[in-house]
Amino acid sequence: MSELGDGTRCVHAGLPEPAPGQPFLPGPVFAAPYHLDPWQGPEGAPNGYGRPDNPTRRLLEAAVGELEGGDCRVFASGQAAITGLLLTVLRPGDTVLLPADGYFPVRAFATDTLEAVGVRVLFVPTAGPYPSLDGVRLVLVETPANPGLDVVDVAALADRARAAGALLAVDNTTATPLGQRPLELGADVVVASGTKALTGHSDLLLGYVASRSTELIEAVTKWRTTTGAIPGAFDAWLAHRSLATMDLRLGRQSANAEAVAALLAGRPDVTGLRWPGRPEDPAYPVASTQMRRMPGVLSFDLGDADRVARFVDAARLVVAATSFGGLHTTADRRAQWGDDTSAGFVRLSCGVEDTADLVADIAAALDAAGPTG
Numbered sequence: 001m002s003e004l005g006d007g008t009r010c011v012h013a014g015l016p017e018p019a020p021g022q023p024f025l026p027g028p029v030f031a032a033p034y035h036l037d038p039w040q041g042p043e044g045a046p047n048g049y050g051r052p053d054n055p056t057r058r059l060l061e062a063a064v065g066e067l068e069g070g071d072c073r074v075f076a077s078g079q080a081a082i083t084g085l086l087l088t089v090l091r092p093g094d095t096v097l098l099p100a101d102g103y104f105p106v107r108a109f110a111t112d113t114l115e116a117v118g119v120r121v122l123f124v125p126t127a128g129p130y131p132s133l134d135g136v137r138l139v140l141v142e143t144p145a146n147p148g149l150d151v152v153d154v155a156a157l158a159d160r161a162r163a164a165g166a167l168l169a170v171d172n173t174t175a176t177p178l179g180q181r182p183l184e185l186g187a188d189v190v191v192a193s194g195t196k197a198l199t200g201h202s203d204l205l206l207g208y209v210a211s212r213s214t215e216l217i218e219a220v221t222k223w224r225t226t227t228g229a230i231p232g233a234f235d236a237w238l239a240h241r242s243l244a245t246m247d248l249r250l251g252r253q254s255a256n257a258e259a260v261a262a263l264l265a266g267r268p269d270v271t272g273l274r275w276p277g278r279p280e281d282p283a284y285p286v287a288s289t290q291m292r293r294m295p296g297v298l299s300f301d302l303g304d305a306d307r308v309a310r311f312v313d314a315a316r317l318v319v320a321a322t323s324f325g326g327l328h329t330t331a332d333r334r335a336q337w338g339d340d341t342s343a344g345f346v347r348l349s350c351g352v353e354d355t356a357d358l359v360a361d362i363a364a365a366l367d368a369a370g371p372t373g
């Protein structure tokens with residue numbers, strides 16, 4: 001259905017053909033074992049045991065796969081999907097290139113676990129410059145990167161990776177498949193957290209891997225089945241239900257981010273504003289051509305931890321929470337998690353509140369927070 005608009009695609013993604021008397025989205029199937037045909041055994045039906053087989057999960061995978069333009073396997077969380085891909089592909093002696101400014105737990109996993117099993121780990125800033133990819137097995141980029149929001153030209157990097165015989169993986173969490181389709185830009189595989197804007201209700205954890213390579217999908221499926229990193233049936237169903245409104249949610253989040261960015265850009269008491277949709281942003285030239293829409297997430301600096309706390313405390317519509325992409329506007333001071341950002345660095349995730357209300361609230365909260373110190 002790729003010729004249809006985003007809203008249409010989201011509403012219909014992964015749904016079975018209409019059947020009288022049946023729901024639009026079938027309810028979650030809860031099962032550990034399923035009945036087997038006594039003569040044919042597992043060959044006789046699509047479902048034998050819950051770890052490899054679940055029809056609710058398969059419908060969600062069909063939906064996300066349609067949106068990404070590849071085959072999809074969902075995982076219990078974004079981390080389960082990303083570490084699953086890394087451990088499926090990488091072997092001792094291999095070299096992997098990771099974003100120096102990307103999702104912190106992925107970097108921690110690389111230095112704690114991958115290096116310990118003999119994988120060589122190189123960190124490169126998302127915005128580059130990228131070294132020679134000769135001898136590199138896998139390049140994983142995050143674009144826009146979380147939390148700094150730099151971007152990388154996926155098509156250009158895909159050309160270089162292909163020429164060097166490296167696989168290119170793109171973490172599509174911040175953009176979502178409506179924001180960009182890395183597989184169409186030439187990436188070999190997409191990984192993402194579905195916990196964020198993809199599902200958007202701050203009520204579940206989910207991850208996925210998507211690819212057009214049958215070989216890669218088979219290897220990832222085998223990894224998931226043997227490690228058991230599957231989401232539960234209810235979370236899979238809830239995620240699928242939430243996908244239907246993604247176009248609407250992202251539309252409002254992005255419009256809110258644009259208005260908040262305009263407000264913050266005009267305030268001398270806010271520094272380091274980043275939002276890839278602003279023409280003045282260093283990420284804009286690549287983001288505006290590669291991305292189909294801009295994320296609802298922006299980042300900036302309020303100078304110190306105390307001023308961030310005063311700002312969030314004064315705001316009525318901005319709550320302190322990590323994660324992003326949800327219906328409610330949230331602010332996260334990343335340094336409190338041991339991230340390597342400065343003490344006053346804030347990642348702000350715009351929710352779906354009315355734009356005028358949000359802008360007025362943030363302006364008033366900044367006024368109330370006063371100057372640094």
Ligand SMILES: *Cc1c(COP(=O)(O)O)cnc(C)c1O
Pocket residue numbers: 077078079080082103142146171173174192193194195196205206207
């Ligand atoms: C949140 C996030 C992850 C991890 O996802 P979980 O669902 O929390 O495990 C990975 N990559 C990025 C860019 C993220 O923002």
